[in-house]
Amino acid sequence: MGLTLGDVDLDRVATLTAREESEFRSRRTRSRELWQEATEYIPRGVPSSFQDTPPQPVFIDHGKGSHVWDVDGNEYADFHNGFGVMVVGHAHPAIVAAVESQMHRGSHFAQPVAENIVVARELARRFRQPQWRFTNSGTESTLDAIRLARGFTNRERIIKIEASYHGHHDALLVSVEPPVDAMGDADFPNSVPMTGGIPASTVALTTVVGFNDLASLERAFAAHPGEVAAVIVEPAMMNIGFVLPDDGYLAGMVETAHRHGAVAIFDEVKTGVTIAPGGATERFGVVPDIVCLAKAIGGGLPCGAVGGRADIMATITDGKVAQLGTFNGNPLTTAASRATLLEVLTGQAYSHLDALTEELSGGLRDVMSEYQLPFHVVSMGARGCVTYREEPVRNYRDYAAMDKSLAYISWLYQSNRGVLMAPGAEENWTLSVQHTSDDVKRYVANFRELARDLKA
Numbered sequence: 001m002g003l004t005l006g007d008v009d010l011d012r013v014a015t016l017t018a019r020e021e022s023e024f025r026s027r028r029t030r031s032r033e034l035w036q037e038a039t040e041y042i043p044r045g046v047p048s049s050f051q052d053t054p055p056q057p058v059f060i061d062h063g064k065g066s067h068v069w070d071v072d073g074n075e076y077a078d079f080h081n082g083f084g085v086m087v088v089g090h091a092h093p094a095i096v097a098a099v100e101s102q103m104h105r106g107s108h109f110a111q112p113v114a115e116n117i118v119v120a121r122e123l124a125r126r127f128r129q130p131q132w133r134f135t136n137s138g139t140e141s142t143l144d145a146i147r148l149a150r151g152f153t154n155r156e157r158i159i160k161i162e163a164s165y166h167g168h169h170d171a172l173l174v175s176v177e178p179p180v181d182a183m184g185d186a187d188f189p190n191s192v193p194m195t196g197g198i199p200a201s202t203v204a205l206t207t208v209v210g211f212n213d214l215a216s217l218e219r220a221f222a223a224h225p226g227e228v229a230a231v232i233v234e235p236a237m238m239n240i241g242f243v244l245p246d247d248g249y250l251a252g253m254v255e256t257a258h259r260h261g262a263v264a265i266f267d268e269v270k271t272g273v274t275i276a277p278g279g280a281t282e283r284f285g286v287v288p289d290i291v292c293l294a295k296a297i298g299g300g301l302p303c304g305a306v307g308g309r310a311d312i313m314a315t316i317t318d319g320k321v322a323q324l325g326t327f328n329g330n331p332l333t334t335a336a337s338r339a340t341l342l343e344v345l346t347g348q349a350y351s352h353l354d355a356l357t358e359e360l361s362g363g364l365r366d367v368m369s370e371y372q373l374p375f376h377v378v379s380m381g382a383r384g385c386v387t388y389r390e391e392p393v394r395n396y397r398d399y400a401a402m403d404k405s406l407a408y409i410s411w412l413y414q415s416n417r418g419v420l421m422a423p424g425a426e427e428n429w430t431l432s433v434q435h436t437s438d439d440v441k442r443y444v445a446n447f448r449e450l451a452r453d454l455k456a
């Protein structure tokens, strides 16, 4: 036996992975053809580089309810749910009706519509922020939040958390998953650009600190007195698995920001309306100064929103800060958003999601204990993941030290047995209101098969 994790033999993982990859490819030949054809016109053959993951992209044909079908005819229970967007499930009748009805009445005017007020009022109620503006993606929401914070404070520096992803604009595409040999000291992490094309002067304005580490945050403020406009966090990190805030961390982060005259921003693009009706703000009982939303609030249409304290949002009212966009609050997204928030994601829907999560997490825990696997489950509302180590992951340094081969083989097992998961060790599952106990049982059965094969 070679390298092991607990008593899981990593050589065995490698052998099973090769078998599953070959099975995966053999059942996705049409996807492969399309992928190759696409590369003639589309770099890497995919619309976003996140969609090009090993062993190959899967082209989807259609989705209905909690299931999707790929172009090779493979059917899946969908736990990927479009990177956490489709909490309503696919082709939900209420969303279809809302969008169809709006299409007949016109899909775009670049003029306000009455429904904007309905959606803003509901977001204000859920997230306890009085004023809202709309955007078209999570990237736009965090971009606007940063601009608001800079405009409000007349400062330029941003503090972000190591390994948080906040979308693809320059200021925050820093230390997203920095290479281990470049990330620097844990007490003073380096600011590492994720991609070419970002000016060094922009990277220099982004200071990086560890998650769940108030001392590191305090040090960052001390190193840049009077310079910091904002601290932005994913209140629960969902781009390195699912990392929960320590008790008191979020309240401490907001208090620290305020003590230094900075604005506290929660990026709730993934947590918003998924881990609770009012996202992390509600679940952890901490209200920041600005909340960024996108993904699940739009029922599957491109969407986003940024909400904030009255005095911060007043910088838009008085013209100090520009918040703009041709498609902001467009009627189609707004109709879908209204139906999502008011008709689909009801109290009953959240009870259903909680019950499914409990069944799924409980089933996975039973398998782990039966096969004595040194893993654990993190879950909350519609979201969750298996973490492939025994101890909780508290920050990127913990995550970076983990062996990713188990996450990958688990993804392959699920894919080859009718469960679509978001690719990558860093991803987690998303349940929808249309998921059933049968979907959850399929997930657990696949995990059991993996456990059995790992321990065979």
Ligand SMILES: Cc1ncc(COP(=O)(O)O)c(C=O)c1O
Binding pocket: 083, 136, 137, 138, 139, 140, 142, 165, 166, 167, 168, 234, 238, 239, 267, 268, 269, 270, 294, 295
């Ligand atoms: C926490 C978080 N913020 C922002 C974004 C960016 O959202 P979008 O891809 O809609 O621009 C993402 C995307 O995954 C995200 O996970």
